[in-house]
Amino acid sequence: MKQLLRRARIFDGKVFHENKALGLIDDQIDAILEEPVNLSDWDEVHDLDGLILCPGFIDVQVNGGGGVMINGQTDLDGLKIMAEAHRAYGTTTMLPTLISDELSAMRHVAVLTKEALALSAEEKGDNSIGSVKGVHFEGPYLNPERKGVHKKEILRGVDEEALALYSDPSLGIRLVTVAPEIAGVDFISALNERNVLTCAGHSAGSFDEITNALKNGLRGFTHLFNAMTPLNSREPGVVGAALHDEESWCGLIVDGYHVHPATLEVAIKAKPKGKMMLVTDAMASVGAKDKSFDLYGQTIVAVDGKCQTKTGTLAGSDLDMIGAVRNCVEMLNLPLSEALRMASLYPAQFMKQGANLGSVGPGLIADLVAFDMQSWNVAHSWIGGQHQKH
Structure with a gap:
């Protein structure tokens, strides 16, 4: 399954990426992508609305x-x-x-x-x-x-x-x-x-x-x-x-x-x-x-x-x-x-x-967390590419 994670501040383990998207294929991270992305290419699209997306x-x-x-x-x-x-x-x-x-x-x-x-x-x-x-x-x-x-x-x-x-x-x-x-x-x-x-x-x-x-x-x-x-x-x-x-x-x-x-x-x-x-x-x-x-x-x-x-x-x-x-x-x-x-x-x-x-990059396991830094609440997580909303 192909998932697209959009509109988040992506932290890859080294630096933050602004105005980028993250693509997942099955249980792995595919790539950090430039916006805009063709949404029709993806099975699921998650709009993270400004959350911080980082390694789990x-x-x-x-x-x-x-x-x-x-x-x-x-x-x-x-x-x-x-x-x-x-x-x-x-x-x-x-x-x-x-x-x-x-x-x-x-x-x-x-x-x-x-x-x-x-x-x-x-x-x-x-x-x-x-x-x-x-x-x-x-x-x-x-x-x-x-x-x-x-x-x-x-x-x-x-x-x-x-x-x-x-x-x-x-x-x-x-x-x-x-x-x-x-x-x-x-x-x-x-x-x-x-x-x-x-x-x-x-x-x-x-x-x-x-x-x-x-x-x-x-x-x-x-x-x-x-x-x-x-x-x-x-x-x-x-x-x-x-x-x-x-x-x-x-x-x-x-x-x-x-x-x-x-x-x-x-x-x-x-x-x-x-x-x-x-x-x-x-x-x-x-x-x-x-x-x-x-x-x-x-x-x-x-x-x-x-x-x-x-x-x-x-x-x-x-x-x-x-x-x-x-x-x-x-x-x-x-x-x-x-x-x-x-x-x-x-x-x-x-x-x-x-x-x-521990990082976000091509070929790594899609273990990820998206959270709100204002409330410090975890909103989404992925384990091996499997999504859960919290």
């Missing part, structure tokens, strides 16, 4: 949404609900994220991920489940000293069963968060050899330990600043290693709660451009009327966009991707172009998917 947002850390958590033996219908909830906020690619859990739960999520990928291939994007491109296992090979909301009794050392689980290529894009001082560099190296992405998180590691992990395949850092050793004068810690290294990526939760805006501004300036990416760390409350949910048998409540336990421990976020982009512009004073790259291009490159996702 990519979120590599999504714990829940629409009232559903990945933890808790979620089924395929639950994952569909979660994907649909985040699509309404511009997420066209996501990695459902399992917070540290037993091996049986990890295996269940692995099976669920395969089912989602199979359904997406069968329906060819005719469902929001097409946003699921893989899976993120956040733990359980983390440091109890920096556990955050993760359950201490579940945290443990690595084993061969974990390596086998993570190594399955039929899971799509695989991301694993570990504490390098717990998992060890041999484990990180083994995952790297199997094309599994690894990030440091929930770590009490030293600067030297993290630097050594980076040399052995560590690719990035999960929610920079949160649940990791801070940057100090004589021990740079995990944060110092992350900002010092020029090749790795850092996930940032820009909700105004997890990290102070000034700290985020300093970090973004310190890291080479292209290495800071937005993540939501979203919980079940995103896109749900009920702002309370269960994790490990305890109630988590989202109030004013902040998710926490009854004792005040941060427990993920109530953040969505269009909200993260808005906060980058309004809270951090970043140009919209850079905020959009942090939401699409940079995470695509982190996932080694820059040739397919």
